[in-house]
């Protein structure tokens with residue numbers, strides 16, 4: 001791209017790169033048209049111009065101010081974590097917990113995945129390694145009841161943060177989406193303003209279906225931000241751009257490995273650069 | 279939100295219907311719609327391009343241009359070509375019913391060794407449980423072996439599933455479990471241990487007369503050389519008869535890279551596509567089939583142990599096209 005004169009062919013090449021990064025046909029075509037228009041007005045004349053333009057457009061999607069965690073003014077801050085099966089929720093919770101602890105905050109975990117085999121045990125192992133406590137319920141029990149107990153315990157123990165793990169669910173499973181709404185409402189009744197953050201975990205390998213995931217999870221639980229997991233592979237995670245375009249959801253963290261240290265705040269410039277690395 | 283190919287074609291053909299003849303240019307134009315539909319379904323960019331070229335040649339040869347319903351004719355060509363790419367239509371008997379083909383080849387004497395592989399969270403462990411159920415129903419004795427020593431509680435997860443299958447699934451087969459939880463370690467500390475566990479699992483499977491041994495393995499990134507090497511070592515140690523790649527059907531354009539790398543390291547024998555119960559169009563299936571060349575054996579359609587189906591090319595083709 002860099003160093004070449006802009007041509008119709010090069011513009012098509014840019015569209016191809018965008019699609020291969022999973023931003024989706026619609027978003028890719030829109031961005032391509034913007035470049036095309038700039039070219040026709042002679043504002044964009046080289047590959048370098050196009051690349052700089054594209055970079056600035058993409059970075060502008062993600063302003064600084066909405067990348068922070070919103071903490072409660074008083075009492076426990078509740079962070080609800082949701083997403084489809086295997087996206088990386090439980091591991092991402094270990095990462096969030098570690099970084100909260102590193103900031104000196106006390107954390108309590110809620111094991112609301114009462115469905116999947118050994119889901120509670122998985123969270124317990126992380127809690128042991130991180131030195132935090134977990135509130136859990138019965139296997140197969142009502143996850144909202146666990147959330148309620150956990151909210152109770154968070155207030156009673158005066159912890160700074162309560163992080164809630166939930167079972168993986170597909171956005172197409174209406175009863176499970178209603179269950180998520182119930183979990184959210186239950187903690188809201190116990191702790192005013194809770195959950196203060198609802199984090200949707202999206203696997204960076206996700207294709208166009210990610211847009212529907214974001215849409216329906218937002219309807220069910222007012223998603224406030226995205227944790228983009230598994231960005232340490234070769235997938236570019238461009239779906240978060242399409243999600244931003246359609247739903248205006250910010251990305252707050254990225255996951256880059258399987259240990260609690262493998263988390264970074266979302267940094268738009270390096271994310272965008274990495275989207276186009278050969 | 280996602281456009282539907284039939285609708286798109288109707289639109290194109292309506293535009294064309296005012297004209298006396300349909301030209302090659304018109305057909306080319308409608309191929310852009312096909313391309314877009316494929317990309318929206320997560321078919322890989324280059325696979326989509328190549329596919330459109332093939333269809334175009336076919337369409338012009340099949341004299342779509344002279345056909346009474348060119349739109350319908352085009353849809354049929356696209357659909358049939360997709361089915362071909364996905365592994366072909368199943369064989370039918372004289373009454374037009376699909377002939378049952380056993381998707382798994384069992385060796386005599388056993389145990390038939392099956393190894394699962396794939397990216398993190400794709401559904402390997404769950405699929406091990408589902409396969410055990412599938413085989414138990416068919417009278418096979420199955421041993422599940424926990425060769426993921428890394429992910430917290432992975433061994434317990436497989437053990438719980440093994441017990442669940444043994445208790446809940448009807449069938450004369452027996453489901454056994456081999457796990458060595460004391461060998462688990464934190465990330466990076468257990469690399470290579472899986473090889474020893476797999477060896478001992480094979481011994482135990484032989485001793486206990488298992489017909490099938492299914493090895494669960496840790497999720498790993500195709501770009502992680504150390505862990506990909508471990509998987510190759512496990513494979514060299516026990517010589518699986520079948521190695522499956524488990525792929526999340528919601529995967530986007532990167533499916534091509536991971537499938538290529540796993541296939542290069544392991545020479546895969548088949549693919550299991552999971553989470554097909556979502557609303558994904560599942561275009562990654564097409565990409566993966568093209569890369570791996572081996573059949574898609576099963577699709578996962580839920581979290582429960584019986585949510586495993588044999589693969590049908592034509593159903594998936596229609597779904598990719600949004601029909």
Ligand SMILES: Nc1nc2c(ncn2[C@@H]2O[C@H](COP(=O)(O)OP(=O)(O)OP(=O)(O)O)[C@@H](O)[C@H]2O)c(=O)[nH]1
Pocket residue numbers: 083084085086087088089090091092113116119166167168169201229230231232233254255256257258262398399429497499
């Ligand atoms: N490489 C890599 N692996 C990750 C990352 N985040 C999670 N994983 C792995 O992905 C797999 C699934 O992670 P989990 O945290 O269990 O996912 P989950 O969403 O809680 O899964 P369910 O509860 O079953 O729906 C595990 O093997 C994790 O180690 C990441 O950022 N990078």
Ligand SMILES: Nc1nc2c(ncn2[C@@H]2O[C@H](COP(=O)(O)OP(=O)(O)OP(=O)(O)O)[C@@H](O)[C@H]2O)c(=O)[nH]1
Pocket residue numbers: 085086116168170396397398399400401402403404405426429432495496497498552553554555577578579580581585
């Ligand atoms: N809806 C649905 N969920 C599935 C399907 N297959 C697996 N899952 C779920 O996906 C999540 C991940 O499944 P696992 O079997 O733990 O995946 P894995 O590949 O073993 O994960 P790692 O060992 O961490 O790499 C779990 O929540 C499963 O219940 C499926 O076909 N449909």
Ligand SMILES: [K+]
Pocket residue numbers: 086087203205398399400526
């Ligand atoms: K996934």
Ligand SMILES: [Mg+2]
Pocket residue numbers: 089090091113119165166167168
């Ligand atoms: Mg989990």
Ligand SMILES: [Mg+2]
Pocket residue numbers: 402403404426429432494495496497
């Ligand atoms: Mg597993």
